[in-house]
Amino acid sequence: MAEVRVEHVWKFYQGEKGAAQRVEAVKDATFTCNDKEFLCLLGPSGCGKTSTLRMIAGLEKISQGDIYIGEKRVNDLLPKDRMLAMSFESYALYPPMTIYENIAFPLRARNWSEDRIRERIKEVSELLEIQDILSFRPAKLSGGEQQRVSLARALVREDAQVTLMDEPISHLDAQLKARLRIDLKRVQREWGLTVIYVTHDQLEALSMADKVVVMNLGEIQQVGTPEDLYQKPANLFVAGFIGEPPMNFLPCSLMKDKDHFYLQFSQFRFEVDSDIAQIMSKENNPKNSWTLGVRPADMIVGSSISDGYSLKAHVFSVEHLGESSVVTVDIDGQQILIEVPGLSSEKEGDLTLVSFGKEKAHIFNALTGKVIRK
Amino acid sequence: MPAFILTAGILIPFGYSVVMSFTDFNLTSGTSNFIGFGNYIKLAKDPEFWNALKVTILFTIGAVAIEVGIGFVSAYLLNLGMRGQKIWRTLFLLPVMLPPAVAAIMWKLMMAPIQGVFNYLLQLVGLPGSQWLGGSSSALFSVILIDAYVFMPFAGMIFLAGVQNLPKEPYEAAAVDGVSSWFTFRRLTIPLLKPVILIVLLFRIMDCLKQFDIVYAATKGGPASATMTISVQAYYHSFRWTNMGYAFAHLVVLWAIVYVLSYFLVGQWRKAVSEVHGY
Numbered sequence: 001m002a003e004v005r006v007e008h009v010w011k012f013y014q015g016e017k018g019a020a021q022r023v024e025a026v027k028d029a030t031f032t033c034n035d036k037e038f039l040c041l042l043g044p045s046g047c048g049k050t051s052t053l054r055m056i057a058g059l060e061k062i063s064q065g066d067i068y069i070g071e072k073r074v075n076d077l078l079p080k081d082r083m084l085a086m087s088f089e090s091y092a093l094y095p096p097m098t099i100y101e102n103i104a105f106p107l108r109a110r111n112w113s114e115d116r117i118r119e120r121i122k123e124v125s126e127l128l129e130i131q132d133i134l135s136f137r138p139a140k141l142s143g144g145e146q147q148r149v150s151l152a153r154a155l156v157r158e159d160a161q162v163t164l165m166d167e168p169i170s171h172l173d174a175q176l177k178a179r180l181r182i183d184l185k186r187v188q189r190e191w192g193l194t195v196i197y198v199t200h201d202q203l204e205a206l207s208m209a210d211k212v213v214v215m216n217l218g219e220i221q222q223v224g225t226p227e228d229l230y231q232k233p234a235n236l237f238v239a240g241f242i243g244e245p246p247m248n249f250l251p252c253s254l255m256k257d258k259d260h261f262y263l264q265f266s267q268f269r270f271e272v273d274s275d276i277a278q279i280m281s282k283e284n285n286p287k288n289s290w291t292l293g294v295r296p297a298d299m300i301v302g303s304s305i306s307d308g309y310s311l312k313a314h315v316f317s318v319e320h321l322g323e324s325s326v327v328t329v330d331i332d333g334q335q336i337l338i339e340v341p342g343l344s345s346e347k348e349g350d351l352t353l354v355s356f357g358k359e360k361a362h363i364f365n366a367l368t369g370k371v372i373r374k
Numbered sequence: 375m376p377a378f379i380l381t382a383g384i385l386i387p388f389g390y391s392v393v394m395s396f397t398d399f400n401l402t403s404g405t406s407n408f409i410g411f412g413n414y415i416k417l418a419k420d421p422e423f424w425n426a427l428k429v430t431i432l433f434t435i436g437a438v439a440i441e442v443g444i445g446f447v448s449a450y451l452l453n454l455g456m457r458g459q460k461i462w463r464t465l466f467l468l469p470v471m472l473p474p475a476v477a478a479i480m481w482k483l484m485m486a487p488i489q490g491v492f493n494y495l496l497q498l499v500g501l502p503g504s505q506w507l508g509g510s511s512s513a514l515f516s517v518i519l520i521d522a523y524v525f526m527p528f529a530g531m532i533f534l535a536g537v538q539n540l541p542k543e544p545y546e547a548a549a550v551d552g553v554s555s556w557f558t559f560r561r562l563t564i565p566l567l568k569p570v571i572l573i574v575l576l577f578r579i580m581d582c583l584k585q586f587d588i589v590y591a592a593t594k595g596g597p598a599s600a601t602m603t604i605s606v607q608a609y610y611h612s613f614r615w616t617n618m619g620y621a622f623a624h625l626v627v628l629w630a631i632v633y634v635l636s637y638f639l640v641g642q643w644r645k646a647v648s649e650v651h652g653y
Binding site for chain 1: 541543544546547548549550551552553554557561562565566568649650651
């Protein structure tokens with residue numbers, strides 16, 4: 001096992017002939033995946049996460065910057081010399097071979113004995129529940145089954161320094177996904193694997209990763225633990241991308257009344273500590289437009305809260321989701337979602353009180369998206 | 375109806391040939407009597423026929439081996455993405471555009487023992503010249519070379535299409551897994567290309583077994599009977615010696631060989647296709 005360091009890595013794709021513009025798929029990416037760490041590259045499609053993974057694997061050329069695996073700079077190494085294992089989103093199975101032979105392929109190339117191969121495949125195929133399909137060829141399998149085979153072929157390797165996974169469970173049904181999230185995490189810990197995992201699904205990232213790298217439009221937005229991302233999002237993108245339902249964003253202006261600063265949203269005022277106001281005054285924000293972010297789960301409906309803020313609003317809709325309910329209220333055309341446990345007793349059209357604790361509010365510069373924090 | 379005409383158009387001449395092979399139909403005398411298996415019994419005892427069969431088989435093995443071997447390697451080279459790839463591909467295809475008989479005459483000139491360019495080149499590097507088409511031991515090899523020249527690009531182009539159609543992802547997986555290219559080639563590429571290889575074999579084997587034009591243009595089956603294929607032999611029996619019934623018997627035997635071989639190859643091809651698609 002080894003750590004992976006990605007340092008100021010860029011990926012350009014030259015446009016078609018005549019098109020002057022080059023496409024920047026990855027811009028100045030820097031992060032480290034420590035030894036035996038589970039790192040997730042998370043972002044919407046087209047954010048550059050797969051390009052980053054493929055550069056680590058050596059399947060794409062690095063346009064600029066360096067990638068180290070262990071102490072070795074691997075920019076100029078062929079994929080086979082990087083000692084990696086990888087599972088592909090497109091499965092990349094070998095069509096003429098049975099599933100057993102597919103998984104055995106990298107082991108046969110290493111001259112493993114037949115007994116050792118059989119034992120190892122048994123172990124991995126039981127984990128991924130593919131024991132019953134080992135004698136089939138890939139074309140006979142469903143997408144979910146092929147995906148598990150691709151994962152098996154990556155996990156079967158014992159000599160890999162790093163295991164790369166590109167959306168390895170995206171095509172599975174919800175139940176199997178939930179089980180594999182737990183199993184993959186367990187296997188990663190027990191076998192001490194260093195994993196770099198690409199996904200667009202925040203749930204996968206938050207539940208499995210030790211560290212998450214959030215990307216958007218080729219740029220890294222934030223690197224942190226799942227808790228960091230959830231509780232201390234670095235910008236509006238991360239705040240909006242992480243969490244389901246997404247964070248509420250209220251457009252505000254910063255105002256001053258005598259010695260007190262406050263953010264004005266509609267007719268409501270949220271007090272701002274003077275030291276925060278100080279930081280805000282130094283921000284590049286000529287239009288004085290700020291965004292106040294509060295997570296739906298951090299709000300309550302129907303009562304006020306000490307050391308917090310309360311808003312009066314009409315209930316717009318109530319969704320019962322079984323374990324919890326989502327109440328949507330409307331303030332001057334701005335909809336706010338509140339997640340409450342159990343069944344909500346609110347009725348559509350009622351006037352109600354929405355409250356949240358002061359410390360639950362995140363302030364963002366609406367122009368740059370950057371979070372304002374002490 | 376068109377299918378009927380088409381089928382009839384194929385079957386009637388074929389049936390006629392088979393019927394004729396059981397007669398002593400002679401162009402000179404114009405007589406045609408049913409003689410049962412007479413022609414076939416004569417064939418079995420005719421050393422000329424056994425020689426023609428041997429020559430045909432050797433010709434087929436030699437020509438197909440060179441065409442498939444070099445064709446495969448050229449397809450790989452053409453797929454590497456070298457500079458000027460389009461020009462290479464066009465040049466590569468040139469021989470296929472020649473009528474085989476013309477190519478044969480062209481090669482005949484180059485292979486001429488005294489004024490030919492081949493012996494001149496051999497001489498330049500200090501090697502003894504060859505009789506080429508004129509030598510009883512070198513003639514068969516020489517016509518094989520001509521056939522290979524004409525049809526190797528055909529094989530190469532079909533292989534190239536096959537190589538270009540190979541899926542990319544499995545190769546990426548193999549590359550990351552550190553599997554050597556030789557191992558990948560043997561265990562992945564060959565099985566994936568097996569249907570294409572079998573198609574080329576099918577076409578080329580059938581074509582070579584029936585070989586007539588190149589041999590006739592280059593050597594007329596000679597010297598002695600060194601390059602006498604079954605087709606050329608049948609031609610002599612029919613139009614030289616006007617013994618049509620006997621010539622037809624040659625062709626029916628040739629047809630039977632081609633049929634059995636292609637039946638076998640098509641079966642193998644079906645199997646390979648289903649393996650590649652994984653059914």
